[in-house]
Amino acid sequence: MVPLLQLRNISKTYPGVRALRGVEFELRPGEVHVLLGENGAGKSTLIKIATGIHETDAGGELIVAGEAVGIPSPRHMQALGIAAVYQNPTLFSELSVMENLCMSEDGAVISWSARRARSAEMLARIGARLDLDRPVRELRMAEKQLLEIARALSRSARVLILDEPTAALAGTDAEHLLDLVEKLRADGVGILYISHRLEEVLRIGDRFTVLRDGGYIGTYERMDVDRARLIQLMAGRELSQMFPKIEVPIGNVVLETRGLCHGPSGVDKISLEVRQGEILGLAGLVGAGRTEFARTLFGLTPATAGEIFIDSKPVAITCVGDALGHRLAYVPEDRKEHGVIEDLTIAENISLSLLRRLNGEWLDESKENTLAADFVRRLGVKAGNIFVQTRTLSGGNQQKVALARWLANDPRILILDEPTQGIDVGAKAEIHRIMVEFVQQGMAIILISSELSELLGMSDRIAVLRGGRLAGVLPAREATRESVLKLAMDDAA
Amino acid sequence: MKLGPREIALLGAIAVLFTLPLIGVSGFYTTGNLRNLIIDNLPILIAAIGMTVVIIAGQIDISIGSQFVVCGVVSGLAAKSGLPMPVVILTTLATGAFFGAVNGLLTARFGIPAIIATLATMVILRNGLIRATKGDWIQNLPSNYQWLGLGQSAAQPVYILLVAGLFGVAAWALRSTAAGRSFYAVGCDHEASRRVGINPNLVIFASFALMGVLAATAALFNFTRYPSIESNAGIGLELKVIAAAVVGGTSITGGRGTLLGTLLGVILMGTIGTVFTFLHVNPAWEKAIQGAVILAAVVSDTFFRKAEARG
Numbered sequence: 001m002v003p004l005l006q007l008r009n010i011s012k013t014y015p016g017v018r019a020l021r022g023v024e025f026e027l028r029p030g031e032v033h034v035l036l037g038e039n040g041a042g043k044s045t046l047i048k049i050a051t052g053i054h055e056t057d058a059g060g061e062l063i064v065a066g067e068a069v070g071i072p073s074p075r076h077m078q079a080l081g082i083a084a085v086y087q088n089p090t091l092f093s094e095l096s097v098m099e100n101l102c103m104s105e106d107g108a109v110i111s112w113s114a115r116r117a118r119s120a121e122m123l124a125r126i127g128a129r130l131d132l133d134r135p136v137r138e139l140r141m142a143e144k145q146l147l148e149i150a151r152a153l154s155r156s157a158r159v160l161i162l163d164e165p166t167a168a169l170a171g172t173d174a175e176h177l178l179d180l181v182e183k184l185r186a187d188g189v190g191i192l193y194i195s196h197r198l199e200e201v202l203r204i205g206d207r208f209t210v211l212r213d214g215g216y217i218g219t220y221e222r223m224d225v226d227r228a229r230l231i232q233l234m235a236g237r238e239l240s241q242m243f244p245k246i247e248v249p250i251g252n253v254v255l256e257t258r259g260l261c262h263g264p265s266g267v268d269k270i271s272l273e274v275r276q277g278e279i280l281g282l283a284g285l286v287g288a289g290r291t292e293f294a295r296t297l298f299g300l301t302p303a304t305a306g307e308i309f310i311d312s313k314p315v316a317i318t319c320v321g322d323a324l325g326h327r328l329a330y331v332p333e334d335r336k337e338h339g340v341i342e343d344l345t346i347a348e349n350i351s352l353s354l355l356r357r358l359n360g361e362w363l364d365e366s367k368e369n370t371l372a373a374d375f376v377r378r379l380g381v382k383a384g385n386i387f388v389q390t391r392t393l394s395g396g397n398q399q400k401v402a403l404a405r406w407l408a409n410d411p412r413i414l415i416l417d418e419p420t421q422g423i424d425v426g427a428k429a430e431i432h433r434i435m436v437e438f439v440q441q442g443m444a445i446i447l448i449s450s451e452l453s454e455l456l457g458m459s460d461r462i463a464v465l466r467g468g469r470l471a472g473v474l475p476a477r478e479a480t481r482e483s484v485l486k487l488a489m490d491d492a493a
Numbered sequence: 494m495k496l497g498p499r500e501i502a503l504l505g506a507i508a509v510l511f512t513l514p515l516i517g518v519s520g521f522y523t524t525g526n527l528r529n530l531i532i533d534n535l536p537i538l539i540a541a542i543g544m545t546v547v548i549i550a551g552q553i554d555i556s557i558g559s560q561f562v563v564c565g566v567v568s569g570l571a572a573k574s575g576l577p578m579p580v581v582i583l584t585t586l587a588t589g590a591f592f593g594a595v596n597g598l599l600t601a602r603f604g605i606p607a608i609i610a611t612l613a614t615m616v617i618l619r620n621g622l623i624r625a626t627k628g629d630w631i632q633n634l635p636s637n638y639q640w641l642g643l644g645q646s647a648a649q650p651v652y653i654l655l656v657a658g659l660f661g662v663a664a665w666a667l668r669s670t671a672a673g674r675s676f677y678a679v680g681c682d683h684e685a686s687r688r689v690g691i692n693p694n695l696v697i698f699a700s701f702a703l704m705g706v707l708a709a710t711a712a713l714f715n716f717t718r719y720p721s722i723e724s725n726a727g728i729g730l731e732l733k734v735i736a737a738a739v740v741g742g743t744s745i746t747g748g749r750g751t752l753l754g755t756l757l758g759v760i761l762m763g764t765i766g767t768v769f770t771f772l773h774v775n776p777a778w779e780k781a782i783q784g785a786v787i788l789a790a791v792v793s794d795t796f797f798r799k800a801e802a803r804g
Contacts, residue, residue, distance in 0.1 A: 075690060090688055092681035094748035095674075103678055104689035110669045 003028050004190040005082065005159050006063040010056045012045050012214075019045040023216040025209055027159060027190040032181060034193045034201040037211035038234055038452060038485070043194055046211070047161055050192070051084045052077035065158075083152035084161035089144040093137040097123075097130050101151050122150045126180055142173035149180065153189070160184065161192040166200060167287060178204055196285045198227055198489050212236045231489070235452075235481035246436050250460065251276030253312065254444045255328075255413050257297065260306035265292040266468035269306065274413065274444045279435065281459030281476065282448045283484050289468035290448045291333055294415045297446075298330040299323040310413075326413075329406035331399075333417040333448070339402035342391035346383055347372035349390050350404045375404035379434055396427020403434065414438065415446045420454065432458060452481050464488050499742035502793070503757040506786075510764055514771050521771045532649055532718070534763040535656045536561075536711035537733055538756065541741075542663045543707035544734045545755045547607075549667075550700040551680040551747030552600060556611040557708045558730035559618035560592045562722075564712035566622060569631035569722045572638035581638070586709045592618065593705020597698035615731075622724055631722035641717055652714060659710070664752040676700060680747030736783065737762050740790040761786065 007025040011018070020042045027033050037043050048054040049062070052072035056062065062069040064080045091100050101119040102110075119132050128146040136144065145165055152160060162181070166174040181191055181204055195201050201208070208225055210217040210233040217233055225233075256273040267289050274280040282290045295301045297308070299317040308315055310326050317323050323330070332339055340349050351368040372386045379400045383393055390401055399419060406414065416435070420428040435458065439445055449455050455462055459476040464487035471487040496504075514521035540557055547554050568585040576584070592614065599610035640648035667673040675696050678686045683693040716722050741758030743750030765786070766779045 074688070090682060090685040092678055092685055092748065094681050094744065095677055099674065099677075103674065103691075105671075108671050110671060110674065112669065 001028055002066045003063075004065060005050065005192075006061075007046070007050060007056075008061040008063065010046065010049055010060040012042075012049065012054065013057055018214055020049075020211075020214045021216070023211065023214075024219065025050075025192075026219070027192055029158070029190050030185050030188045031206040032185055032191045032193050032204050034195070034205035034208045035211070036194075036201070036208055036230060036234055038450075041211040041234070042214040043211060044163070045214075047084060047163060047192070047194070050077070050161065051082060081156055081158040082161070083157035083159065085145070085148045085152050085163065085165060087164045087167055089141075089148045091136045091144060091147060094135060096133050096135055097139070097147060098132040100136055100147060101154065104151075122154045125153060126150050127183070140173075142169050142176070145169065145177065146180075153184075157189070159190045159192065161194075163194045164196065165193075166195060166197060174200070196489065198230060202227065202230075210234055231482055231485050235485050246440070248277040248436070248439045250278050251442065254310065255297075256309040256312070258307045258309070260293070260296060260308065261304050262292060262296040262301050263304045265289070265295070265301055267292045267296050267303075268468040270465070270468075270470050271306075272463055272470065272473070274446055276412075276442050276444055277439050278460045279439055279445045279447055279458055281455035281462040282446060282465060283452065283455050283462050283488055284465035284471075285488050286450070288465040288488065290465055291417055292468070293465065294330055294417055294446065294448060297323070298328055298415060300330075324409065327409070327411045328413045328415070329409055329411035330415040331402050331406055331417060331419060333421070340390045340398050340405070342398075343389060345387045345389055346376060346381065346393075346401055347386040349401050350375055350386075350408050352405055371408055372404075375408055379404050379407075380430055394427070396430070399427070399431065400434075403431070407438065411443065413444045413446070415448070417448045418450065419447070420449070420451070452484055455484070456481065497742070500751075500754055500757060503741065503754065503761060507757065507761050507764070510761065510768055513768055518771050521768070526767075528649060530764065530767055531653055534759055535652060536715040537730070537737065537763060538660065538759045539656060539707050539711040539714060540730060540734045541737045541755050541759050542660065542752060543704035544731075545738045545741070545743050545750050545752055546667065546676055547700045547704050548735070548738055548743045548745060549680045549747060549750045550676040550697055552607040552697055552700060553735070553745075554596060554611045554701060554704050555608065555731045555735075556592070556596060556615035556618060557704065557734060558727035559615045559622070560589060560705060560708040561712045561715070561730055562724065562727035563592070563618050563622050564589045564709040565716040565722050565726060566626065566631055566724065568709075568713060568716060569634055569638065572635050573631070573633065575635075578637055578641060582713060585713055586706055589705040589707070589709025589712070590702055591705065592708070593702040594698070596705070597701035600701065601694040601697040626724045628724055630724060632720070634720060634722070639717060639720065656714065660752065660756065667752055672699075677748055680744075680749075682748075733762065736787050740786055742790075742794075744794070745791075 003026045005027040007023065010020055010023040010025070012020040023042070023046060025033075025035070025046065035043050035046065045054065049056050049060075052074045055072065062072055064082065069076070069080065092103065098115055098119040101122050102115045105115070105118070116132060123130055126146060126149055128150060130139070130143055130147065136147065139147065149160070166177055169177060178200060181193065185191060193201065193205065206222055207219055208222070208230065209219045210230070212234060217236070253273045253275050258271050259269045260271070261267055261269055270293055272280070282293070284290045292301070296303050297317070299320045299322050302318045308317055315322070315326055317326065341352070344352070347369050350372040369386060376383065376386055381393070381397050381400045381404070383397060390398055393401065403419070420431050435445055435447070447455065447458060456476060456479060461473055461475055462479050462484060463473045464471045464484055466488055474483060474487070520526060540561065544554065544557065564585050567588045568581055571581040571584045572578070596607075596611050596614055599605045599614070600607045636642060643651060667676070675686070675691045678689070678691050679693045679696040686693050686696070716726070737758035738750065738755050739745055739758070740762060741750070741754030741756070743755065762783060765782055769779050769782070770776070
């Protein structure tokens with residue numbers, strides 16, 4: 001049987017990062033081939049290459065139905081019958097179900113009756129029942145997902161790529177989706193399936209390809225793997241010693257949460273504590289509730305239930321002002337979006353969070369500037385002077401500015417959300433050094449990171465979240481990639 | 494065409510408005526008055542067609558008042574220079590297309606937000622015109638320019654039919670051609686559009702270019718009615734037109750709207766003033782009522798959206 005899709009020796013290098021190295025992948029008709037790997041293992045990059053959004057480095061080959069693809073582009077790959085449904089549906093929210101299904105159809109003049117018949121057919125193929133005239137904005141997540149799949153298959157797709165299709169679905173919706181995948185497989189469609197839910201992929205997967213840190217680990221038949229084996233393959237070797245964690249004496253508990261909840265974002269009864277001088281790692285898969293927990297703690301989405309204690313005294317944090325008052329600081333994940341204001345200068349960015357304290361009623365620029373200059377020196381921000389626009393700095397240096405803004409506030413509890421995401425190795429090491437320096441001074445740090453080796457290397461303890469709940473807390477010394485992953489996977493025992 | 498709650502509400506409001514003059518007011522329901530009412534609103538309807546498309550595509554064009562008057566002056570000067578009328582018309586439309594293309598380039602190609610780009614072209618065109626004409630009106634227009642040489646009584650029904658035809662074609666094209674739907678697609682989501690093979694920048698450019706041509710068309714239907722062209726005409730046209738589109742149910746955030754709604758919006762907003770004049774209401778109230786209608790349209794929109802979102 002000729003494979004529907006073959007990816008051979010795929011590598012991808014972004015400036016400074018090798019996202020993929022020599023990855024092999026093959027998809028046969030009528031099989032569900034699961035692609036596995038931790039966050040950042042290279043799964044998304046591989047899909048982007050398969051769908052023509054990115055190009056492989058020299059030496060890599062894309063082969064569709066036995067024929068090499070010359071210059072792949074999204075349109076070209078679509079024409080070859082390769083369709084992808086991404087985690088976040090890209091639909092036209094104001095337009096009807098029917099129109100979303102038929103938007104890419106040919107023909108300058110539209111026959112609405114033909115469209116109606118055709119959309120009904122498309123939905124029937126996947127056994128979905130949706131009102132054709134409803135605007136998509138009114139659909140539930142599961143319905144949007146079905147719509148995306150119906151649309152993807154309409155372009156006579158023989159290969160369907162599903163990226164975490166069940167991540168946003170609950171209970172029966174997820175079941176229906178899996179049934180659909182099995183039905184499509186029976187129809188001879190080849191399905192590349194990505195999911196973090198091991199139970200689910202063990203149920204429907206025929207073969208498994210595992211990636212780790214951009215490298216190709218191997219492809220395995222269903223009969224050769226079980227849950228434990230897959231986790232082991234994904235986790236791989238012990239971490240290398242690149243983290244300069246220095247043992248710091250651990251003091252009293254400074255912050256404690258008891259049964260902290262934020263209903264709308266799914267934070268569910270999280271009880272944790274963090275001590276003076278401690279780095280508490282927060283692990284979990286995408287969507288496990290790490291950022292949501294941090295936002296609740298910081299008063300951005302005030303807790304709907306549960307208690308927060310600071311120095312063993314109950315406190316109410318109902319807004320960011322409260323959190324600042326208790327000397328909490330939160331450096332958010334998306335640097336460009338929330339971390340620094342790119343149009344302001346370094347000095348302005350740093351003094352932003354303490355305008356009130358530093359200035360009284362009137363701005364005192366010289367005070368601001370002294371402070372900024374001090375932090376720029378301490379954190380080693382590489383910039384001509386403190387009056388350059390933050391926009392002109394590299395990612396690593398912007399992150400230092402974001403960090404400086406909060407450190408300038410002299411916090412006791414610092415929450416860092418993915419502080420080293422997307423910055424180069426040198427800057428990363430600097431950030432780690434700064435973290436150690438501050439815990440030495442008695443600060444407590446909560447570190448959210450999707451990079452397991454960073455968590456294992458930097459933390460004293462690692463709290464693992466799963467589906468908005470605390471799945472377990474491990475002392476970093478005893479934790480391994482495997483034990484953390486085991487807790488993070490949703491169907492852990 | 495199916496009527497949504499918005500269209501029904503508008504029809505209701507229009508019905509009320511047209512009932513008011515029946516109560517002891519004479520002169521409103523005369524052929525002459527009604528015909529004037531329609532003729533006066535033709536240019537607004539034409540511009541509102543373009544504006545609806547621009548807003549559906551997620552953009553806005555506030556330079557149309559300036560485009561409108563400059564196109565009018567160009568047409569008048571072209572006519573006075575002795576060019577035959579078909580050439581005058583083509584020149585005017587080409588001028589509008591050019592202005593629209595500039596707006597399109599600024600937004601689609603250079604990524605300048607539409608409100609800023611068209612604010613700039615609005616000011617530039619308006620002040621450029623004042624400089625060029627020194628505020629003088631264009632007078633002594635040739636007789637083949639006025640009413641296109643048809644004479645007022647013969648021309649008026651022709652104008653109405655032409656605009657009705659234009660409206661019909663535009664409504665059909667916006668609803669039932671792939672090109673028409675691409676404006677909706679882009680107004681909803683650029684990324685989703687790209688995925689189905691639509692080039693958002695091209696569509697945005699096209700919406701502005703079309704707006705320019707329609708602004709020029711509106712100018713022709715407007716200025717050929719008068720013996721002279723005022724160089725300060727068209728001030729505030731953009732507000733009237735945007736208001737009509739929004740009242741007609743076009744979502745200011747893009748992706749939603751119909752030309753039927755816009756037509757009803759134009760009728761409602763364009764008739765309030767005349768009805769109030771016949772009812773001897775203080776003209777100062779007219780603008781206030783128009784504002785209230787806009788507010789009611791937007792608030793009801795938000796309200797319905799929230800109700801929908803709650804399911």
